[in-house]
Amino acid sequence: MRFDQDNLAAFARGCDVLGAGGGGPAGQSLPLALHAVAEHGPVRVVELSDLPEDELVMPCAHLGAPDVSVERIGTGRESVGIRRQVEEHFGRRVAALMCTEVGGYNGPGSVALAAHAGLPLLDADGMGRAFPGVEQVAMQVAGITASPSVLADEHDRVVMVRAESGEWLERLARQVTSAFGDRAVTSEYVMTVGQAAGAVVHGTISTATSIGRVLDECARAGSSTTAAVDRLAEEFEGVRLAECRVTRVQPVKNVATATVATNSRRTALLEGVNRDEGRWLRLEAGHEYHAVLEDGELRATVPDIITVFDVHSGEPVPVQELRYGLRVVVLALPSPPLWRSPAALELVGPRAFGLALDYTPLTVDHA
C-alpha cells in the first residue's frame, strides 16, 4: 500500500475511530499529510519483513498543546532532524518511521513526517488506538528502552535527552517541549527491526484505512450512521452498544493527580433511543472514552476501543465535544490482544485511568 491523495482521507477517518474520543482530530493533520505527499510523492507502507533486521524503526509523534499546534502547524520536516540525530546516536540506518499513536492526529501526522524524512511508514503503531501517556505503548510492555528521547521543533532545533528511567526522561523531555513553546515532534523507543517484531501493534495503519473505507462506502451508499456502525462492528469484531441521546455530561472535579492519564475525568448519562429505547448507559471518560456501564454491568472497558459517533454528522465525537442533546451511536472495538495481559493492563487498564474497575473483555455476539 501507498499513501497518496486518494486514500489519506479514508485513513484519517479510520484514525478518528481508533482515537476512542482522544488523540486530537485527525482532520487537523490530514492537510499536513496531503501536502507532504503532494510535495514528496506517495509514502510506502511496509511490513517488518520488508526491512533489514538490524536497521532501525523510528517511532514519531507530535507532542504538546492542541491550541499551539493549530497555530504553529510546523514544517513536517521536523522528522529530518530527528532521523539524523537517531542515526548518529545509534550508528545505524533508520529503515522506517513508525506512528507512535494511530488514534487521532498522530495518524496522518506520521504520514507527513515519513514523507518529509524520505522514509517508508511501518504498518504498525505503538498503541493501536489513542492513549495520553508517553509510556502507554506496546514497546514499554515489551521492555524496549524509551531513552533517548529526541525532540525537534519547526526551526530544525533538535534536542536529545538520555536518562536512566522513564520518569527522568519524561521530566526532562517535558522541559524541552516547554522551551520549544509547547509543541514538539518527538521520537522515543527507537528499536531495531528485529526487536520491533514482538514490540509493536501490527497492521494498525491498514486497519485504520479499512475502517475509513467502510465508512466511505456507507456514506456513498447513503447508509445511516447506525447502519455504518453496525457494519464496522461486523467487520472489525466489535459491538454496537446502543443508539442514545446524551442527557448529561458531568465533569468530575477535584482530580488531585499529576499524571496525564488521570487528570481529566467526566461522566455522561446516555438514554437509549429508537430500538434501544428504555436503556440507560453510563459513559466514563478521561482524555478518551474509558468505560460503558449498563444495568450495573460493564459493557466495555479500556483498552477496548470505545467510540461515540454523532448520528447526524456520522463523525466520531471527541470527549471534549460530548454535550447535552447529541444523538449518538456507541461502538466498542476489541483492543489489540497485547493489551490484555496483566502487565499491559497495569499500564492501560481502567485503573491506570483512575477508575476502580477491572478490565472486562468485550462480549461479541457472533450470532
Place this chain on the structure above:
Amino acid sequence: MPDHSYRLGIALDGDHVSGALADADGDIVAVTTHRLDGCPTPDGAVTAVLYSFLANGGAVRKIDRVAFAISELDKYVVFPQQASADHHPWSDVLGPIAVLRLGAATAAVPPLALWPRDFRDQVVLASTTVAGGARLDGTELEPLDEDALTDFARSVAGRVKAVAVTGVFATLTPDHELAAAAILERELGGVPLVLSHEIGGNGLLERENATVLQAALTLPAGRDAAKLQDMLVQHDLGHAEVFFARNDGTIAAIDHAATHPLALYGGSAAATVRGAARLAGEQDALVALTNGCGVVHAVCAVTAGQPRLTAGHTTIAGVPTSLRVIARVPVRAAEPTTVDVRAMTEAVDRAKIAPGDLPLLLGGPGAEDLATALPLRLTGTLGVRCPPWASAAAAVGVATAPVGGEAERIMPVRGAEESMRSIREAVSETARAAAVRAGADPQRARTKLIEETPLSYLSEPAVALRARAEGPPRPGVATVAGDPGTRRVATR
C-alpha cells in the same frame, strides 16, 4: 435633550418583506409584513415598508438609523463564485488579491492549500510566506522579514485589489501584522489590507482562509454598499446611518459591514432569533426559524438575550474558516413539507446546551400560520409560543439590536496579578473600540462580558480571554421634516 429619533428595521427573506419602527428607547411602535411578487430587492422592500408606515409619518420623518437583515446576503458570501450576474453583482469582481503569511516555519501546509482549485485561481493572484509571527509567550516566532515582504509587495503592486495578511498567533500579538501592514501601505498605497487578528479565532489555516475571503469580498461589498446608500437617498433616508445584521445577532454600520462582509453570513437568522426573543420578552429561549413555506427549518438557542454561536469551523464556499456563526440545528423532517413533531423534539433537544425546559418561540416568515400546525406542548419545552409579529421577527431584531465588538487574547495565568489585570483591561478596551468601529455610539459602548477559557496541555497555564462589548447604534444626522440631509458614509 430628549432623543426623539427612530430606528427602522427592514428584513428581506425570499419574497417576504418585513419592517419595524423602534423609538429611542427601543420600543416597537409599528410593524409590517408583506409578501411581494418575484424576487424583491432592498429597494422594493424599503418602498413597501415605508408605504405601510405612511400613517406613522411623524416617526418616519425622524428615522435616523436604518438596519437591514437580508437573507440573500448568505448566498452572496457563500457562493460568490457560482452566482450568475443577475443574481450576483459580485461574481465578476472578486479578486485578484494577494495573500501573505507571516511565519516561515509553517510550510507543512502553505496558504490556500485547502481551497478548491478553481476558486483559488479566480481569487488569488499571488501568495507567499515570509518569516514572522509570534509564539504563545508573546515573543517572536521569527524576526519579521521586511525585505522579503517589500519584495513581495513590489511584485504585486498595481495588480491586486486587496491583500490578506495572516501571522502565526496574531490573535495574541498582532505586532507583525501591523508592521507588515505599514510596509504594504507604503508600497501599495490605498489598497485595502485585511489583517487576521481582526477576524480572530485560534487556528492558523482557518483564520487565514477567513482573512482571504474577507479580502476578496471587501471591494465588491463596498461597491454594493454604495449602491444601497444611493437607493436610500432616493427614499429621503440619505441622512440616516445604515446598519446590517451580523451573524452574532448584533448589527454593524455599513462602512464596517462592507469591509467585514464575512460577519454578515447568518445575520438574517441571528436577527430573527433576537427579534423573536425580544417580542416574547424572553432572555433564555429556543427559537424555531420558519421559512415561509410552512415548515420550521432550524432551531436556535438564545442565552441571556444572545443567540448561541458555533465554536467556529464554518465552511464557506468550500473553504474551512474560523468564522463563528449562529448555531442552527436543522430540523430533519421525514417529510420535508410538513411539521414533523418528532423531528422538532429532537432538534429542540440538540439546540439546548443543558437539560431543563425552555420556551420554544416561533420566528420568521409565515410563523403565525405555523402556530396552528404545531402542538402547544412539545417535549423539552415550556410550551410553543408564537409572539405577536413573529413573522417580522428579523425586522424587530435589527431595529432593536445593539452594535457589537469582540476582542480575543491568550493570557498566561501565572503572571503577576497586576499584569493580568492590565491585560483584561486592554482586552476589554479593545472590544469596546471594536464595537465603536463597528458603529456603536462611542458615548454608550460598554464591555458586557469577559470569558476566560483555560487552554489545556500547556506547561504554563494560560486562558483564552474573549471580551464582548455592545452599544446602541450611533445616531445619524437629525433632520427636520422636509429637509432630509444627504450625508454619505464613506465606503471603500
